[in-house]
Amino acid sequence: MCGIVGYIGFRSAADVIVEGLQKLEYRGYDSFGVATSNPHLAVYKCEGKISEKFEKARELHGSIGVGHTRWATHGVPSDRNAHPHLDCTGRIAVVHNGIIENYSALTRELKERGHTFLSETDTEVVAHLIEEAYDGDLRAAVAQAITHLKGSYALLVTAEGHEEIVAARDSSPLVLGIGDQELFAASDVTPLIGYTERVVYLDDGDLATLDREGWHVYHHGTPVKRAIEHVDWDVETVRKGGFPHYMLKEIFEQPKVFYDTFHGITPESLPERYRRPSEITVVACGSSYHAGLVFKYLCESTCRIPVRAELGSEFKYFTPPLKGIVMVITQSGETADTLAALKKAKAYNCPTLAITNVLGSTVTRIADHTLYMRAGPEISVAATKSFVAQLAVLMQLVNLMSPKSGLSGSLERANSAIDEVLLQDIGRAVEICRPAEHLFYVGRGLFYPIALEGALKMKEISYIHAEGYAAGELKHGPFALLSEETPVVALCSPGDTYSIMLSNIKEMKARKAPIIGIGARGDRELIDIVDVFLPIPESHELVQLIATSVLLQQLAYQTAVALGRDVDQPRNLAKSVTVE
Ligand code: AGP
Numbered sequence: 218m219c220g221i222v223g224y225i226g227f228r229s230a231a232d233v234i235v236e237g238l239q240k241l242e243y244r245g246y247d248s249f250g251v252a253t254s255n256p257h258l259a260v261y262k263c264e265g266k267i268s269e270k271f272e273k274a275r276e277l278h279g280s281i282g283v284g285h286t287r288w289a290t291h292g293v294p295s296d297r298n299a300h301p302h303l304d305c306t307g308r309i310a311v312v313h314n315g316i317i318e319n320y321s322a323l324t325r326e327l328k329e330r331g332h333t334f335l336s337e338t339d340t341e342v343v344a345h346l347i348e349e350a351y352d353g354d355l356r357a358a359v360a361q362a363i364t365h366l367k368g369s370y371a372l373l374v375t376a377e378g379h380e381e382i383v384a385a386r387d388s389s390p391l392v393l394g395i396g397d398q399e400l401f402a403a404s405d406v407t408p409l410i411g412y413t414e415r416v417v418y419l420d421d422g423d424l425a426t427l428d429r430e431g432w433h434v435y436h437h438g439t440p441v442k443r444a445i446e447h448v449d450w451d452v453e454t455v456r457k458g459g460f461p462h463y464m465l466k467e468i469f470e471q472p473k474v475f476y477d478t479f480h481g482i483t484p485e486s487l488p489e490r491y492r493r494p495s496e497i498t499v500v501a502c503g504s505s506y507h508a509g510l511v512f513k514y515l516c517e518s519t520c521r522i523p524v525r526a527e528l529g530s531e532f533k534y535f536t537p538p539l540k541g542i543v544m545v546i547t548q549s550g551e552t553a554d555t556l557a558a559l560k561k562a563k564a565y566n567c568p569t570l571a572i573t574n575v576l577g578s579t580v581t582r583i584a585d586h587t588l589y590m591r592a593g594p595e596i597s598v599a600a601t602k603s604f605v606a607q608l609a610v611l612m613q614l615v616n617l618m619s620p621k622s623g624l625s626g627s628l629e630r631a632n633s634a635i636d637e638v639l640l641q642d643i644g645r646a647v648e649i650c651r652p653a654e655h656l657f658y659v660g661r662g663l664f665y666p667i668a669l670e671g672a673l674k675m676k677e678i679s680y681i682h683a684e685g686y687a688a689g690e691l692k693h694g695p696f697a698l699l700s701e702e703t704p705v706v707a708l709c710s711p712g713d714t715y716s717i718m719l720s721n722i723k724e725m726k727a728r729k730a731p732i733i734g735i736g737a738r739g740d741r742e743l744i745d746i747v748d749v750f751l752p753i754p755e756s757h758e759l760v761q762l763i764a765t766s767v768l769l770q771q772l773a774y775q776t777a778v779a780l781g782r783d784v785d786q787p788r789n790l791a792k793s794v795t796v797e
Contacts, residue, residue: 218244218245218288218290218314218791218793218794218795218796219244219245219285219286219287219288219300219313219314219315219404219791219795220237220238220241220242220243220244220245220285220286220314220403220404220405220408221241221283221284221285221300221312221313221314221371221373221391221402221403221404222234222237222238222241222283222284222285222373222401222402222403222404222408223282223283223284223312223373223375223382223384223401223402223403223427224237224280224281224282224283224382224399224400224401224402225280225281225380225381225382225399225400225427225428225429226280226396226398226399226400227280227398227399228280228399229275229278229279229280230251230253230277230279230280230281230282231251231253231274231275231276231277231278231279231282232275233282233401233408233412234251234253234274234282234283234284235251235267235271235274235275235284236408237284237401237403237407237408237409238251238267238284238285238286238408239267239268239271240407240408240410240455240596241286241403241404241405241407241408242266242267242268242286242786243596243597243598243785243786243791243792243793244286244288244314244404244791244792244793245286245287245288245289245791246266246267246268246286246287246288246786246791247264247265247266247287247288247289247294248262248263248264248265248286248287248289248294248295248296248298248299249262249263249265249266249267249270249274249284249285249286249287249299250262250263250274250284250285250299250300250301250312251274251277251282251283251284251285251301252277252282252283252284252301252303252310252312252375253277253278253279253280253281253282254279254281254282254310254375254376254377254378254379254380255277255278255279255280255281256279256377256378257377257378258303258307258308258309258310258375258376258377259277259278259279260277260301260303260310261273261274261276261277262296262299262300262301263296263299264294264295264296264299266786267286281375281380281381281382282375283301283310283311283312283373283374283375283382284301284312285299285300285301285312285313285314287299287300288791290316290339290796291316291320291337291338291339291340292336292337292338293337297335297336297337298336298337298338300312300313300338300340302335302336302338302340302341302343302344303335303344304332304344304345304347304348304351305332305333305345305348306348307377308376308377308378309344309347309348309351309374309375309376309377310344310374310375310376311340311343311344311347311372311373311374312340312372312373313340313343313370313371313372314370314371314389314390314404314795315368315369315370315371315387315388315389315795315796316339316368316369316796317339317340317342317343317366317367317368317370318339318367318368319365319366319367319368320338320339320340320342320368323342323346323365323366324341324342327342327345327346327349330349332345332348339368343362343363343366343370343372343374346361346362346365346366347359347361347362347374349362350362351376355374355375355376355379355381355383355426356381356383356424356426356435359372359374359383359385359424360385360424360435360438363385363387363424366387368388369387369388369389369553369795369796370385370386370387370388370389371384371385371386371389371390371391371404372384372385372386373402380428380429381426381427381428382400382402382426382427382428383424383425383426383427384402384419384424384425384426384427385423385424385425386419386420386421386422386423386424387421387422388421388553388556388579389404389551389795390404390405390551390578390579390793390795391403391404391419391423392404392405392406392409392416392417392418392419392577393416393417393419393425393427393432394406394408394409394412394413394415394416395413395415395416395417395432395445396412396413396415397413399412399413400427400431400432401413402425402427405575405578406448406450406577407450407455407594407596409448410448410450410451410452410454410455410594411452411455414447414448414449415445415446415447416445416446416447416448416577417432417434417443417444417445417446418443418446418577418582419434419443420436420443420582422436422437423435423436423441423443424436424438446576446577448576450593450594454593454594455594455596461778462597462774462778462784462785463596463597463785464597464599464601464678464770464774464784464785465774465784467595467596467597467601467602468601468602468639468767468770468771468774469639470592470593470602471601471602471605471635471639471767472632472633472635472636472639473632474590474591474592474593474602474605474606474609475605475606475608475609475631475632475635475763476631476632477591478590478591478592478606478609478610478613479609479610479612479613479628479631481589481591482588482609482610482613482614482617484617486588486617487588487614487617488586490542490568491542491568491570491586492617492618493522493618494522494541494542494568495522495523495540495541496522496523496524496525496540496541496542497516497522497523497524497525497541497542497543497544498524498525498527498537498539498541498542498543498544498562498567499512499513499524499525499526499527499543499544499545499546500526500527500528500529500532500543500544500545500546500555500558500559500562501526501528501529501545501546501547501552501555502528502529502530502547502552502554502555502794503600503673503794504548504600504603504604504607504670504673504674505546505547505548505552505555505600505603505604505607506526506528506529506546507604507666507667507669507670507673508546508604508607508608508611508666508670509526509544509546509611510526510665510666510669511608511611511663511666511667511762512524512526512611512614512615513525513526514662514663514665514666515611515612515615515663515759516614516615516618519615519618519619519622519624520615520618520619520622522541522618525537527558528554529545529552529554529555529557529558530554530797532554532557532558532561533554533557533558533561533797536561536565539562539565539567541567542567542568542569542570543558543559543562543565543567543568543569543570544569544570544571544572545558545559545562545569545570545571545572545580545584546571546572546573546607546611547571547572547573547578547580548573548574548575548590548592548595548600548603548607549573549574549575549578549792549793550571550573550574550575550578550579550580550581551575551578551579551580551793551795552793552794552795553794553795553796553797554794554797555580556579556580556583557797559571559580559583559584560583563583568585568586569583569584569585569586570584570585570586570587570588571583571584571586571587571588572587572588572589572590572607572610572611573587573589573590574589574590574591574592574595574603574606576589588610588614589610590603590606590607590609590610591606592605592606595792596785596792597784597785597792598677598678598785598786598787598790598791598792599674599677599678599770599773599784599785599787601674601770604670604766605635605763605766605767608762608763608766609631612624612628612759613625624759627757627759627760628757628759628760630754630756630757630760631759631760631763631764633754634753634754634756634760634761634763634764635763635764635767637753637754637764638753638754638764638767638768638771639767639771641751641752641768641771643751643768643771643772643775644775645749646706646733646749646751646772647772647775647776647779649704649731649733649748649749650675650679650681650704650733650772650776651776651779651780653681653702653703653704654681654682654702655681655682655683655684655698655702655703656672656675656681656682656683656684656703656704656705656706657672657683657684657685657686657691657695657698657699657703657704657705657706657730658671658672658675658683658684658685658686658705658706658708658769659685659686659687659688659691659705659706659707659708659721659725660685660687660688660707660708660709660718661687661688661689661714661717661718662712662713662714663758663759663762664708664710664714664762664765665685665686665687665688667708667762667765667766667769668685668686668687668688668706668708669685670685670766670769671683671685671706671708671765671766671769671772671773672684672685673685674769674770674773675769675772675773675776677773677787677790678773678774678777678782678784678787679773679776679777679780679782680780680782680787680788681776681780688707688714688717688718688721689717689721691721691724691725692724696724696725696728699725699728699729699730700728700729700730701729701730701731703730704730704731704732704733705722705725705730705731705732705733706733706735706769706772707721707722707725707732707733707734707735707747708735708736708765709722709734709735709736709740709743710735710736710737710753710758710761710762710765711736711737711740711758711761712758719742719743719746722734722743722746722747723746726746726747731748731749732746732747732748732749733747733748733749733751733772734746734747734749734750734751735750735751735752735753735765735768735769736750736752736753737752737753737754737755737756737761738752738753738754738755739752739755740752751768751772753765753768
């Protein structure tokens with residue numbers, strides 16, 4: 218949550234920071250702010266989205282600055298609570314991503330020592346702590362201040378009359394960009410794309426200085442060398458490329474994403490110790506958890522290895538007995554609950570495997586081994602191409618664990634199946650969903666997690682209350698809610714559960730619920746009992762599962778657009794949930 222950007226170089230710092238913050242807006246978008254030093258400190262901050270209100274921020278002069286786009290944790294979204302936060306003298310500016318857990322005690326102590334606070338945030342204590350330690354040496358002052366902090370932080374600090382930015386990291390992501398005569402710092406690499414491909418990922422406990430002479434990193438006070446890595450994400454990947462929303466662009470990228478990811482995982486990608494574990498515990502959140510549930514169904518039935526899927530937010534507090542390997546799935550590689558679970562698994566000495574989309578992300582530094590999705594940057598808050606890329610990695614994993622399953626060949630048609638559903642007219646289904654206040658999504662077996670994912674997608678971007686259920690469970694309570702005003706999206710692909718799904722649909726129909734049925738093209742039996750039929754190609758069950766996922770993304774997207782929602786940045790959400 219929250220995105221930060223710092224710049225020192227020869228360009229207008231405000232321009233670089235404003236542009237960078239817009240790329241980080243997916244991390245939070247309730248308020249923003251920029252501070253530049255020229256050599257006096259100038260600050261502009263306000264409630265609202267930077268993409269809509271950036272003009273004034275761009276007027277700040279100077280070639281050194283820091284900026285922030287916020288997802289409120291402590292204090293409502295407001296001008297006052299927007300970052301940067303300043304010390305009492307107004308000469309030190311701080312932007313922060315993370316949570317200072319002991320801020321109440323620190324605030325009390327600082328107030329007793331005469332400091333005046335202007336915001337309700339946890340961050341402001343940092344500015345005042347630096348102020349107390351500052352005698353002209355900004356690095357030393359920041360190093361001293363952070364010794365008082367408990368919690369998580371990625372900090373950028375600049376001070377009036379000081380040609381330097383100091384960056385510090387503990388449990389929140391921070392990356393440096395190394396350009397020609399210019400340096401950057403940011404929450405992730407997206408603001409750097411187009412300026413430099415050379416990046417340095419900071420570790421927890423690192424403090425870095427960026428000045429006109431260059432950059433230096435210290436780890437708990439000791440100078441250390443950090444390797445420069447190369448990022449080859451193209452500038453086009455962070456643009457909308459003619460699409461009205463990032464989400465739609467990302468939905469349309471899926472044929473290639475699936476292909477690249479599926480073929481990117483080779484036998485060499487998976488060390489021997491992960492091939493036949495006695496048991497697998499999968500931990501993830503949100504859409505990544507749903508991908509984990511698909512893996513559970515698939516791996517247990519194909520490889521006959523017991524798999525348990527756990528929510529990251531629960532795992533830390535209610536850890537089950539662990540045997541075998543622990544696998545975490547996270548698009549961003551920064552989800553706090555997933556990282557906490559991973560650390561716990563390591564404490565239990567389990568071999569750990571991570572699946573992520575982001576090179577250099579925190580998860581890759583903690584896990585014993587990482588498998589990468591090849592989805593490219595996903596900007597829209599709703600997970601789309603990253604979900605399909607996770608499925609690609611997980612299906613390939615099952616294939617590697619059970620090479621005789623023949624999964625690889627069966628999935629060759631997946632890209633064309635995605636292409637096919639992308640072009641489908643789903644207007645009548647959108648018409649049914651649009652006026653609804655409540656929706657149910659039902660499926661069985663492998664399609665149950667897809668029902669959960671379809672419902673999540675619909676609720677997060679359209680704000681329609683949508684629930685995913687295992688189709689057989691509806692009778693155990695939710696049937697009481699069915700009426701002509703509660704449409705049901707039924708996932709009904711051929712396979713072991715086909716006939717029982719048809720019976721379930723008839724039962725729902727008997728309670729007058731309008732049914733949107735998704736099934737194999739030409740399935741007459743299904744067509745005859747549903748109100749709207751959305752076909753998926755006749756193909757292998759896993760290809761149909763992928764096609765159905767994409768169709769449900771489209772249904773959510775088009776419904777949200779019809780309702781005039783802010784598709785890429787739905788209310789109250791942020792893409793990387795870096796707080797527990
Ligand atoms: C779904 O559309 C969401 N963006 C959300 O559920 C997401 O999948 C979850 O927050 C986990 O994120 P991660 O994959 O980056 O860990």
